[in-house]
Amino acid sequence: MITQSIRFVERVSKMSTCAVAINDLVKAYSTGLKAIDGVTLTVNEGEIFGLIGPNGAGKTTTLRILGTLLKPTSGTVSILGHDVVEGQMAVRGLISYLPEDAGAYENLSGREYLAFMAGFYEGDAKKTVDIGVRIADLKERIDSRIKEYSKGMKRRLLIARALMTAPKLAILDEPTAGLDVMHALYVRERVKGLIKERGTTAVLSSHNLLEVEFMCDRVALIDHGRIHETGTPSELKEKYGAKNLEEVFMEVVKHAA
Amino acid sequence: MPHELRNIVVKELREIVRDPRLLIGMIIVPVLMMPLMGVGIRSAMEATEQQLSKMETGLLNQDEVGSHDYSDTLYRLMVQNNLVVRNSTAPDTNSAVSWALQNNLGTLVVLPPLFSENISSGKSVNVSVYQMLSHFGFDEIAGSGRMDSVFTLFNNRVLHDRLGNDYNSSNPYLPPVPANVQSQSVVKGEVLNVSPSNLINTVFTTGLLIPIAISIVIILAAQLAATSVAMEKEQKTLEVLLTLPIKRINILLGKLSGVIVVSALATIAMLLSFGYYMSSFTFAGGAQVDLAAVGLTPDMTGYALLAASLFLSIISALALAVLLAAYTKDVRSAQSLLGVLFLPIFIPAFLLMYAPIEILPAGLQAVLYAIPFSYPSIASKALYTKDYAVVALGVVYQLIFTAVVLIIAARFFASEKIMTAKLRWGRKRKAETEME
Numbered sequence: 121m122i123t124q125s126i127r128f129v130e131r132v133s134k135m136s137t138c139a140v141a142i143n144d145l146v147k148a149y150s151t152g153l154k155a156i157d158g159v160t161l162t163v164n165e166g167e168i169f170g171l172i173g174p175n176g177a178g179k180t181t182t183l184r185i186l187g188t189l190l191k192p193t194s195g196t197v198s199i200l201g202h203d204v205v206e207g208q209m210a211v212r213g214l215i216s217y218l219p220e221d222a223g224a225y226e227n228l229s230g231r232e233y234l235a236f237m238a239g240f241y242e243g244d245a246k247k248t249v250d251i252g253v254r255i256a257d258l259k260e261r262i263d264s265r266i267k268e269y270s271k272g273m274k275r276r277l278l279i280a281r282a283l284m285t286a287p288k289l290a291i292l293d294e295p296t297a298g299l300d301v302m303h304a305l306y307v308r309e310r311v312k313g314l315i316k317e318r319g320t321t322a323v324l325s326s327h328n329l330l331e332v333e334f335m336c337d338r339v340a341l342i343d344h345g346r347i348h349e350t351g352t353p354s355e356l357k358e359k360y361g362a363k364n365l366e367e368v369f370m371e372v373v374k375h376a377a
Numbered sequence: 378m379p380h381e382l383r384n385i386v387v388k389e390l391r392e393i394v395r396d397p398r399l400l401i402g403m404i405i406v407p408v409l410m411m412p413l414m415g416v417g418i419r420s421a422m423e424a425t426e427q428q429l430s431k432m433e434t435g436l437l438n439q440d441e442v443g444s445h446d447y448s449d450t451l452y453r454l455m456v457q458n459n460l461v462v463r464n465s466t467a468p469d470t471n472s473a474v475s476w477a478l479q480n481n482l483g484t485l486v487v488l489p490p491l492f493s494e495n496i497s498s499g500k501s502v503n504v505s506v507y508q509m510l511s512h513f514g515f516d517e518i519a520g521s522g523r524m525d526s527v528f529t530l531f532n533n534r535v536l537h538d539r540l541g542n543d544y545n546s547s548n549p550y551l552p553p554v555p556a557n558v559q560s561q562s563v564v565k566g567e568v569l570n571v572s573p574s575n576l577i578n579t580v581f582t583t584g585l586l587i588p589i590a591i592s593i594v595i596i597l598a599a600q601l602a603a604t605s606v607a608m609e610k611e612q613k614t615l616e617v618l619l620t621l622p623i624k625r626i627n628i629l630l631g632k633l634s635g636v637i638v639v640s641a642l643a644t645i646a647m648l649l650s651f652g653y654y655m656s657s658f659t660f661a662g663g664a665q666v667d668l669a670a671v672g673l674t675p676d677m678t679g680y681a682l683l684a685a686s687l688f689l690s691i692i693s694a695l696a697l698a699v700l701l702a703a704y705t706k707d708v709r710s711a712q713s714l715l716g717v718l719f720l721p722i723f724i725p726a727f728l729l730m731y732a733p734i735e736i737l738p739a740g741l742q743a744v745l746y747a748i749p750f751s752y753p754s755i756a757s758k759a760l761y762t763k764d765y766a767v768v769a770l771g772v773v774y775q776l777i778f779t780a781v782v783l784i785i786a787a788r789f790f791a792s793e794k795i796m797t798a799k800l801r802w803g804r805k806r807k808a809e810t811e812m813e
Contacts, residue, residue, distance in 0.1 A: 149797075184796070187620045188619075188620060189616065189619055189620060189793060189796050190793045190796065190797070191793055209622060209624075212620055212621060212622040212623075213622040215620065216620075217616070217617065217620040218617070219613045219616045219617065221613060222612070222613040222614070222616065222617060223611075223612030223613055223614055224612070224614060225614060226612075237621070240621045240622060240623050241622065281617075
């Protein structure tokens with residue numbers, strides 16, 4: 121009886137700290153291709169969770185389902201207790217999604233873009249924009265047209281857009297892809313700092329495993345739409361006797377094949 | 378061809394041939410458009426000819442026959458020229474006009490008393506010819522022209538009889554024409570003292586700009602909407618927009634509203650520039666008629682129906698353009714795929730310039746009535762004919778069509794298809810959803 125009570129308390133406590141709960145998720149397309157094939161995982165509140173895997177493994181599809189862009193074929197996905205299908209409007213109020221290689225409206229200035237995006241959220245829009253301007257840290261170029269920005273500047277603006285509204289869950293698809301070392305470092309540190317500072321939860325995907333190791337509390341290795349490993353970077357390295365996540369990744373992919 | 382150049386050409390061709398959106402817009406649509414226009418225009422011309430062959434001419438003969446029966450000469454010439462002539466027994470001209478209208482006759486010729494006697498004595502006699510106009514179409518212009526030819530033949534015959542071998546129609550010193558035709562137009566039962574050919578020319582040339590301007594505005598608006606959606610897809614800004622706490626229908630309506638505002642400005646600019654263009658030269662075929670002076674200026678009802686029809690055409694074209702653009706991944710493909718919309722927008726506008734819808738074959742009429750983009754052209758004709766019933770029904774039909782297209786577009790936006798829809802080329806030549 122006591123054991124059962126303890127288990128119940130553990131389960132309730134686990135549920136209350138669970139930001140993302142994915143249960144037996146399947147996403148199949150009309151061509152018959154299963155992009156996701158029975159994924160189950162949880163992401164705790166305040167955690168930075170990394171999805172790593174080769175191209176076409178199902179990372180972006182998983183993130184798009186979290187972002188309410190795609191619907192699961194079967195299985196359930198909930199974010200802070202809201203189902204991504206039934207409660208998609210509530211979910212959209214809690215999340216911030218940043219696609220890989222996303223662009224911005226080229227004829228707006230950086231500040232106008234942030235103001236446009238802030239307009240969709242409750243609260244003081246001006247204050248939100250000020251936060252965004254600080255996160256982007258583009259100095260006087262924040263008032264230049266976005267079409268005049270470099271790729272790195274654009275990404276900094278988009279990261280600022282994604283985080284300025286203090287989302288409960290940030291979904292970041294390849295946040296530093298294609299950036300030079302300076303911009304990548306800035307984005308990495310800024311994202312980690314802000315997320316930890318505000319207690320935001322984040323799910324991100326990346327091909328840069330050093331980046332994942334630096335940023336993420338826990339990671340999942342996904343391939344052919346299935347999760348093959350989940351754990352903290354140090355747990356996984358220890359399990360596979362690897363020096364870094366790249367070696368873990370190679371081992372897991374080899375076994376999965 | 379140098380190797381490098383050939384390599385690039387082969388790559389370009391492969392890219393185009395393997396992209397169904399480019400092929401549809403650049404090859405299939407033009408290939409379909411010209412034959413369809415040809416078939417449509419041929420049908421319009423045949424319908425005009427058929428209408429002409431059915432057209433009956435009334436003759437009110439007030440002549441008293443003397444030694445020469447010139448009224449009989451004229452009658453025979455009319456019959457020889459394949460006119461179906463019906464004699465009127467009306468006591469006066471007004472009654473004859475009413476009789477002609479009641480019997481759907483195309484033309485009424487009124488020969489005055491002493492017609493034959495005056496012509497025999499070498500005088501020039503005024504003959505009134507009334508042309509009944511209902512839709513200002515080519516058949517009515519042709520009807521009026523046919524009557525002019527009959528009188529030219531008549532005058533030549535009379536002068537030849539009178540002058541014998543000295544007659545030469547190119548002689549500038551010929552006596553006055555025996556029968557001087559006074560053409561008058563009858564519109565909606567009212568006799569207007571203007572030449573029917575001049576009146577039809579004026580209405581045609583004034584109204585000509587409206588369907589063309591309307592088609593251009595609809596296409597421009599559709600291009601704007603398609604580009605807007607395709608650009609958002611290409612730059613992945615749509616992906617972000619769709620995850621914001623905003624109703625999808627508002628994203629769609631916001632996009633459409635933005636384009637509508639720009640389209641309204643484009644409409645005004647287009648009409649102003651066309652107006653200037655049309656007023657910058659005079660048209661062949663006679664003097665222009667002051668439409669206001671003969672009571673043929675469009676009224677508020679006509680303008681309101683035209684505006685409603687144009688507005689609904691733009692909205693439905695925008696929604697269709699958004700749906701088409703959703704099946705593309707970039708602006709180039711969207712612009713090309715949009716060519717599909719050119720067919721139902723341009724073909725009705727061109728056909729209805731040649732012939733009014735009511736004289737076309739039933740099948741073609743059904744097709745044109747089914748195309749919602751036909752109604753602005755029909756409405757622009759109705760500005761002069763004042764036949765508002767068809768236009769009003771058309772506006773109701775357009776309203777239903779627009780609502781259905783908007784609902785489909787809204788559902789499309791609300792679903793994941795907006796992210797995943799693409800055209801497949803090959804065994805499955807249909808749109809379907811697939812992972813990117």
